[in-house]
Amino acid sequence: MKYSVIAIGDELLIGQVTDTNSGWIARHLSPLGWEMQTVQVVADSPDAIEHAIDEAFAQSSVVLMTGGLGPTKDDITKPALCHYFGGEMVRDEQVARQVEWVVEQRHLKLNDYTRDQAIVPSSCRVIQNEVGTAPLMWFERDGKVLVSMPGVPFETQTMMQRAVIPQLMAHFHSDVTIEYRTMVVVGIIESLLAMQLDEFERSLPDNFHLAYLPQGGYMLLRLHGRHADAAVLHSQLERYMAQLHDILGDAIVSDDEKPLAAIVGQLLREKGLTLSTAESCTGGNIAHQITMVAGSSDYYKGSVVSYATAIKTDVLGVNQDDVDRYTVVSEPVARQMAAGVARVLGTDCSIATTGIAGPGGGDDVNPVGTVWMAVNVCGNIVTVKKHYPGTRDRVITRATTDSLLLLLNHLQGH
Amino acid sequence: MKYSVIAIGDELLIGQVTDTNSGWIARHLSPLGWEMQTVQVVADSPDAIEHAIDEAFAQSSVVLMTGGLGPTKDDITKPALCHYFGGEMVRDEQVARQVEWVVEQRHLKLNDYTRDQAIVPSSCRVIQNEVGTAPLMWFERDGKVLVSMPGVPFETQTMMQRAVIPQLMAHFHSDVTIEYRTMVVVGIIESLLAMQLDEFERSLPDNFHLAYLPQGGYMLLRLHGRHADAAVLHSQLERYMAQLHDILGDAIVSDDEKPLAAIVGQLLREKGLTLSTAESCTGGNIAHQITMVAGSSDYYKGSVVSYATAIKTDVLGVNQDDVDRYTVVSEPVARQMAAGVARVLGTDCSIATTGIAGPGGGDDVNPVGTVWMAVNVCGNIVTVKKHYPGTRDRVITRATTDSLLLLLNHLQGH
Numbered sequence: 001m002k003y004s005v006i007a008i009g010d011e012l013l014i015g016q017v018t019d020t021n022s023g024w025i026a027r028h029l030s031p032l033g034w035e036m037q038t039v040q041v042v043a044d045s046p047d048a049i050e051h052a053i054d055e056a057f058a059q060s061s062v063v064l065m066t067g068g069l070g071p072t073k074d075d076i077t078k079p080a081l082c083h084y085f086g087g088e089m090v091r092d093e094q095v096a097r098q099v100e101w102v103v104e105q106r107h108l109k110l111n112d113y114t115r116d117q118a119i120v121p122s123s124c125r126v127i128q129n130e131v132g133t134a135p136l137m138w139f140e141r142d143g144k145v146l147v148s149m150p151g152v153p154f155e156t157q158t159m160m161q162r163a164v165i166p167q168l169m170a171h172f173h174s175d176v177t178i179e180y181r182t183m184v185v186v187g188i189i190e191s192l193l194a195m196q197l198d199e200f201e202r203s204l205p206d207n208f209h210l211a212y213l214p215q216g217g218y219m220l221l222r223l224h225g226r227h228a229d230a231a232v233l234h235s236q237l238e239r240y241m242a243q244l245h246d247i248l249g250d251a252i253v254s255d256d257e258k259p260l261a262a263i264v265g266q267l268l269r270e271k272g273l274t275l276s277t278a279e280s281c282t283g284g285n286i287a288h289q290i291t292m293v294a295g296s297s298d299y300y301k302g303s304v305v306s307y308a309t310a311i312k313t314d315v316l317g318v319n320q321d322d323v324d325r326y327t328v329v330s331e332p333v334a335r336q337m338a339a340g341v342a343r344v345l346g347t348d349c350s351i352a353t354t355g356i357a358g359p360g361g362g363d364d365v366n367p368v369g370t371v372w373m374a375v376n377v378c379g380n381i382v383t384v385k386k387h388y389p390g391t392r393d394r395v396i397t398r399a400t401t402d403s404l405l406l407l408l409n410h411l412q413g414h
Numbered sequence: 415m416k417y418s419v420i421a422i423g424d425e426l427l428i429g430q431v432t433d434t435n436s437g438w439i440a441r442h443l444s445p446l447g448w449e450m451q452t453v454q455v456v457a458d459s460p461d462a463i464e465h466a467i468d469e470a471f472a473q474s475s476v477v478l479m480t481g482g483l484g485p486t487k488d489d490i491t492k493p494a495l496c497h498y499f500g501g502e503m504v505r506d507e508q509v510a511r512q513v514e515w516v517v518e519q520r521h522l523k524l525n526d527y528t529r530d531q532a533i534v535p536s537s538c539r540v541i542q543n544e545v546g547t548a549p550l551m552w553f554e555r556d557g558k559v560l561v562s563m564p565g566v567p568f569e570t571q572t573m574m575q576r577a578v579i580p581q582l583m584a585h586f587h588s589d590v591t592i593e594y595r596t597m598v599v600v601g602i603i604e605s606l607l608a609m610q611l612d613e614f615e616r617s618l619p620d621n622f623h624l625a626y627l628p629q630g631g632y633m634l635l636r637l638h639g640r641h642a643d644a645a646v647l648h649s650q651l652e653r654y655m656a657q658l659h660d661i662l663g664d665a666i667v668s669d670d671e672k673p674l675a676a677i678v679g680q681l682l683r684e685k686g687l688t689l690s691t692a693e694s695c696t697g698g699n700i701a702h703q704i705t706m707v708a709g710s711s712d713y714y715k716g717s718v719v720s721y722a723t724a725i726k727t728d729v730l731g732v733n734q735d736d737v738d739r740y741t742v743v744s745e746p747v748a749r750q751m752a753a754g755v756a757r758v759l760g761t762d763c764s765i766a767t768t769g770i771a772g773p774g775g776g777d778d779v780n781p782v783g784t785v786w787m788a789v790n791v792c793g794n795i796v797t798v799k800k801h802y803p804g805t806r807d808r809v810i811t812r813a814t815t816d817s818l819l820l821l822l823n824h825l826q827g828h
Binding site for chain 2: 010011012013014015016017019020023024027028035036038040041042043048052055109111114131182190191194195211212213277279284285287288292294295300302303304306311344345346358359360391394396
């Protein structure tokens with residue numbers, strides 16, 4: 001089944017909000033064999049919305065529309081849909097009760113703006129929004145379907161899972177199965193990987209496709225197949241996956257797409273090891289990535305974010321003489337931070353970072369972007385120095401990724 | 415000037431990569447008076463790319479295209495552009511030298527894949543990519559311009575600033591000025607804000623527009639004007655901004671869009687106060703948000719991420735009896751964490767969080783989503799209990815935002 005997404009909102013076109021809904025929708029519909037044709041981001045304007053619907057219907061049988069349904073005045077989506085699909089604007093009593101209930105639950109007051117959310121085009125079938133006030137609307141025309149949903153990601157995602165996906169599945173049925181695997185590949189750059197896989201890729205039949213998705217420090221490799229017979233497809237996929245493992249070996253650290261922190265976490269769990277972190281320039285981002293993984297409290301004990309130098313010496317026990325002699329961005333300091341945090345927090349493993357994220361603070365010895373990382377596995381410490389060009393954001397992100405890659409590599413060899 | 419963006423890549427349509435380039439472009443071109451008409455996200459397919467160009471040119475004089483230029487085989491953008499704009503694929507010697515230089519700088523080997531990056535349509539003018547291997551291409555047709563750029567955000571952003579924006583500005587000139595302000599508004603919900611501003615909004619002339627951008631816990635309020643005369647526009651904008659300040663008072667915590675952590679940081683800097691954090695359920699995310707702000711080391715000293723209970727008692731000095739009596743997710747523990755981290759790290763202010771981010775770990779007393787927050791300003795501690803529905807991600811994000819809002823509020827009253 002071919003579908004398209006329309007994301008509505010001036011705030012998207014001036015870049016103040018990023019559309020994450022279309023990605024979420026794609027990740028949840030492609031495993032069901034649904035193929036996203038396009039995403040269109042358009043203004044809060046009746047003409048733009050109606051033109052986008054024409055475009056989307058020309059390419060797809062289903063259009064999923066997000067946004068343009070908030071309680072404030074700049075929303076014009078519902079009248080535009082009414083104009084497009086016909087009928088008139090009417091009050092839906094069930095929506096009105098739902099709005100009252102949500103408003104009460106949130107200890108808010110019902111006002112004219114929230115009350116207007118119960119007004120919908122008579123040409124739609126309403127799907128109740130169970131987690132917000134803006135109703136979802138299902139329209140049909142010439143055998144095609146458009147579903148209008150709120151723009152708030154939590155509401156869209158919840159209602160897609162509870163209602164929209166099951167109802168679309170019941171309404172249509174697709175005759176092609178899609179199956180794919182997304183591997184996490186480390187320690188090899190894109191062009192070299194492409195050369196290693198050149199023969200494999202040329203040997204793939206037309207119904208299979210390999211894609212390279214660079215992630216900044218590592219790579220996602222997606223093997224994607226389609227076939228009328230799900231069982232045939234599955235056995236083909238298994239065979240090609242085995243071939244990829246033969247070619248790439250240890251470089252494939254996961255057969256499923258997951259964050260590096262989750263891959264590291266799984267390895268720690270398997271080995272029965274605990275982890276702590278001591279972060280200077282990464283400022284808590286390594287801890288954040290690790291603790292975003294559900295169940296991480298099983299192996300992760302905590303972090304000391306030692307932004308001030310005094311915390312490195314007083315709390316982590318870094319030698320003040322070494323700070324004076326080598327500066328705070330140096331191998332000895334990174335090494336002592338890693339050893340210190342494992343001692344203070346009582347863990348088997350640790351990660352430490354010290355560097356200059358910028359834009360200020362650099363000098364000739366340690367220009368902005370210089371980062372020392374230390375990784376400690378049961379007292380065995382390895383260190384790496386990196387220099388990252390670019391913004392503060394990029395230095396923090398890349399140093400976080402590379403620290404996790406360094407621990408992964410050190411744990412694999414352990 | 416009207417422009418549109420086309421983002422190319424199967425990886426975008428299956429949701430494995432999020433398009434952040436279009437938002438960045440919008441944020442940098444709208445202050446120059448350029449209006450983004452649409453964003454189209456399309457597949458790595460010649461037909462889809464050519465159709466998207468037709469669509470974009472129908473609405474805009476300029477098309478900015480990102481992606482589809484990597485060294486691996488799934489990229490078909492360049493031949494599609496050559497088919498659309500005419501000419502043939504030719505080797506560009508300057509690009510070839512740039513590719514060789516980048517490959518050498520990164521200590522990589524030149525191979526067939528990187529070498530092919532120097533092949534471009536003869537109908538384009540090449541803009542050298544100074545920070546990567548994929549060249550930028552400038553095409554013209556019927557007075558309209560299309561610029562093809564790489565998809566890697568760092569490369570797109572760098573080259574937009576160094577070359578594409580200046581060259582577009584030189585090529586076109588717009589006769590309407592746009593100016594806008596994006597205020598940060600706290601402590602008031604969208605529908606109530608809309609009611610408070612109803613009269614103000616109705617009094618705005620046609621060339622001004624007010625938009626509400628809910629951020630999950632607070633609001634961005636954007637006042638946007640357009641006028642042929644920049645000086646007239648500016649004085650109008652100043653007058654309406656003053657009116658908004660009269661109506662909303664302290665609820666406007668910033669006249670410019672910036673992260674909450676930056677607003678808190680500015681207030682700490684003005685008051686000469688230092689900050690530390692003690693994070694349990696937020697797992698380092700508060701530290702991360704604070705340290706993403708350049709210059710935060712002036713007031714931020716560090717964090718203890720006390721994921722394990724033992725760290726709360728051993729490092730932060732939380733009373734074990736209170737943990738036993740009230741459980742670890744309780745007001746006394748949050749309060750003692752806030753006091754403890756300020757003492758251990760020697761700061762004036764502190765934030766502490768303890769809660770259940772889920773999906774596991776909840777019980778009847780403290781269901782998943784329960785978070786206690788404590789904020790300490792010079793020994794004066796306030797605490798708040800919240801319950802957040804939704805995913806782990808959402809609990810962490812909302813608890814981070816609300817902790818910063820609590821500190822902001824406490825600092826304002828101090």
